[in-house]
Amino acid sequence: xxxxxxxxxxxxxGLLYQEDIPTVALCKPKLLPLKSVTLEKMEKMLKxxxxxxxxxxxxxxxxxxxx
Numbered sequence: 621x622x623x624x625x626x627x628x629x630x631x632x633x634g635l636l637y638q639e640d641i642p643t644v645a646l647c648k649p650k651l652l653p654l655k656s657v658t659l660e661k662m663e664k665m666l667k668x669x670x671x672x673x674x675x676x677x678x679x680x681x682x683x684x685x686x687x
Contacts (some may be wrong), residue, residue, distance in 0.1 A: 632638065655663075
């Protein structure tokens, strides 16, 4: 084998193909909330409802004691 240097050439006519090998693109991990916004709203509504019931029970006890 001879040590000839091959020169590159591009075709003047026809199609030129190039293979694209996909690579894995790593990105930052996204932190997900432990509770969804909807669940937090539901819990807040439940807590508010429980507080209202406690207040109503307190007022009923006061009116029973006075009356």
